[in-house]
Amino acid sequence: MTTTSSRHVVLAARPQGLPKPGDFRIESAPVPELSPGQVLVRNLWMSVDPYMRGRMSDRKSYAPSFEVGKPMEGRAIGRVVRSTHPSLKEGAVVSSMLGWREYFVSSGEGLNPVDPSLPLAAYLGVLGIPGFTGWYGLKMIGKPKPGETLVVSGAAGATGSLVVQMGKIVGCRVVGTAGTDDKCAYLTKELGADAAINYKKAGDLLEALRPACPTGIDIYFENVGGPLLDAVLRLVNPHARIPLCGMISQYNLDPPDPGPRYLFSMIGNRVLMQGFIISDHLNLYPEFLAEVGGWLKSGRLKREETVVEGLENAPRAFLGLFSGENLGKMVVKLAPEST
Numbered sequence: 530m531t532t533t534s535s536r537h538v539v540l541a542a543r544p545q546g547l548p549k550p551g552d553f554r555i556e557s558a559p560v561p562e563l564s565p566g567q568v569l570v571r572n573l574w575m576s577v578d579p580y581m582r583g584r585m586s587d588r589k590s591y592a593p594s595f596e597v598g599k600p601m602e603g604r605a606i607g608r609v610v611r612s613t614h615p616s617l618k619e620g621a622v623v624s625s626m627l628g629w630r631e632y633f634v635s636s637g638e639g640l641n642p643v644d645p646s647l648p649l650a651a652y653l654g655v656l657g658i659p660g661f662t663g664w665y666g667l668k669m670i671g672k673p674k675p676g677e678t679l680v681v682s683g684a685a686g687a688t689g690s691l692v693v694q695m696g697k698i699v700g701c702r703v704v705g706t707a708g709t710d711d712k713c714a715y716l717t718k719e720l721g722a723d724a725a726i727n728y729k730k731a732g733d734l735l736e737a738l739r740p741a742c743p744t745g746i747d748i749y750f751e752n753v754g755g756p757l758l759d760a761v762l763r764l765v766n767p768h769a770r771i772p773l774c775g776m777i778s779q780y781n782l783d784p785p786d787p788g789p790r791y792l793f794s795m796i797g798n799r800v801l802m803q804g805f806i807i808s809d810h811l812n813l814y815p816e817f818l819a820e821v822g823g824w825l826k827s828g829r830l831k832r833e834e835t836v837v838e839g840l841e842n843a844p845r846a847f848l849g850l851f852s853g854e855n856l857g858k859m860v861v862k863l864a865p866e867s868t
């Protein structure tokens with residue numbers, strides 16, 4: 530299949546508060562001829578992730594800002610459809626950071642071949658950065674032990690759903706929070722969580738958590754921030770661990786909400802709270818892939834993706850992260866896998 534042009538998404542404007550469709554623009558550009566040693570990749574799947582909200586602003590952060598008027602970037606899985614490269618042959622499936630576009634030409638730098646016998650979209654979710662993030666944060670900071678109580682916020686999303694299942698594999702009591710009754714039913718009926726709380730309906734979060742955590746909280750895997758952290762801090766056990774993974778409830782607020790108010794509870798309880806950025810730990814990716822890929826292959830782990838079709842709908846998919854439209858990983862399908 531040959532193509533002469535490719536569409537991509539550019540950042541049209543820096544969002545104020547919650548991003549809106551007008552902050553994105555679809556453009557088209559000719560696909561260049563290949564020079565020796567290059568590949569043309571057609572993206573099959575692309576990821577939309579909460580951290581991209583930070584990259585849309587010009588605040589200093591661990592990841593560089595997107596430039597206004599330039600194509601956005603993010604993780605994608607694509608197939609090499611033309612090649613003059615010595616080792617990346619036509620048909621190879623590769624992971625890249627060149628999402629938000631249909632095709633791209635590359636020298637091969639930054640492209641990583643993936644095993645096509647595993648589901649390709651999973652490389653953006655449970656086998657990709659979100660799964661790796663959950664695995665690292667729970668295993669290395671949460672250090673779960675059988676019988677401990679693990680609370681996971683954003684539990685029905687890409688990262689949270691891996692943490693919930695991993696907590697059960699280890700033998701923890703697992704309590705998840707999510708924004709709809711359907712997501713809560715998914716957590717208890719499909720993923721094996723012991724209890725789930727719809728934080729939008731719960732009212733007093735402390736009173737909702739208390740019966741779900743009768744022996745207190747040993748680990749809180751934090752994905753959302755806001756009032757839930759306050760409630761958790763009032764129920765933590767001595768030597769509890771809090772991997773600070775994300776705070777999506779704050780990403781569109783400038784300034785962020787004040788709080789939390791119960792930090793002093795960490796002192797007497799000797800609680801460890803630790804932020805982390807997964808890209809600092811990429812050396813552990815092969816260990817993660819072996820363990821979690823094994824669970825996936827053996828059926829021990831469930832995966833879920835919410836699929837939005839077409840590059841033109843990628844901004845809508847991204848915006849949906851902030852209104853909870855995804856169960857599991859939000860992914861955009863850009864082309865059939867048979868491409």
Ligand SMILES: NC(=O)c1ccc[n+]([C@@H]2O[C@H](COP(=O)([O-])OP(=O)(O)OC[C@H]3O[C@@H](n4cnc5c(N)ncnc54)[C@H](OP(=O)(O)O)[C@@H]3O)[C@@H](O)[C@H]2O)c1
Nearest residue numbers: 579662686687688707708753774775776777778806807853
């Ligand atoms: N530290 C790192 O290196 C790293 C790496 C990857 C991701 N993260 C962080 O991990 C978290 C989860 O990321 P993900 O990719 O797995 O996304 P995700 O959980 O699949 O999707 C985001 C979810 O956040 C929930 N949400 C949105 N607005 C909310 C709010 N105001 N209050 C509470 N919940 C809200 C929504 O679910 P509900 O329906 O439940 O509201 C939504 O489905 C994010 O905070 C992200 O920034 C950190």
